[in-house]
Structures are given as C-alpha cells and as structure tokens.
Amino acid sequence: MDIIQIVTLGLIASILYIILKDMRGPFAFTIILITGIALFLAVISQIGSIIRLIESLGQKASINSMYIETILKIIGIAYITELGASITKDAGLGAVASKIELAGKIFILLLAIPIISAVVEAILNFLPAT
Helix, strand or coil: CCHHHHHHHHHHHHHHHHHHCCCCHHHHHHHHHHHHHHHHHHHHHHHHHHHHHHHHHHHHCCCCHHHHHHHHHHHHHHHHHHHHHHHHHHCCCHHHHHHHHHHHHHHHHHHHHHHHHHHHHHHHHHCCCC
C-alpha cells in the first residue's frame, strides 16, 4: 500500500465518521478503529526493510546486537503506544490514553537502562581516576 492509498483510506474513513457519528456513533467509531488498525498493518509491512537497514548499519559499525535490538524494541513500543493512545483519545477516553502513554514511557525507560549504563561507563572510562 503506497502513501496515496493510505491517505485516501484515511480521508474516506474520516468522511464516513463525520457523516455517521451523530446517527450511529458506535458504528462510526468502529470504522475509525478498523481504519487505524488497517493503516498500522499496512505500514508495519514496510518496517522490515527499515529493521534490516538498521541491523546492517549496526554490523558495519561493530555495534553490539543487543543495543540494536533494544533500540528497535524501543521504537516498536513507541509506535504501538502512540497507536493505542490515539485510538483511546478518538474514543473520548483521554484519561486512559494518558495512562497508555505513561506505561509506554516506563517500558521504554526500562529497556533503555542497559544503554544508559553503557554510556555512563564509557564516559567514566574516559575520565581520569581521582
């Protein structure tokens, strides 16, 4: 699915939502929900090439594969969190959306701890011992 199809699908779903939201609210939200999932699935198929590129660059730069995997997991959590939060915001559940965003940030921080530790250790290795 190319960008023209993605944008067209999004616009059609938006127009249908606007038309149906007053007459059939739950059905209108279902259209938006299904569209959001369909767009996410269409884009996720493109992510494979990005992952391969990042892994290739990591190998060329002799970066530990654990760091590359962690970065990819962090990116995945960020996108999934954004999708979930956006869907719940569209449903009018801003409080739930903010909790989803908080959970995503906490999971990202947990995954980032080994990277942060490695950076701090590298900095400490460059500093003269006192």
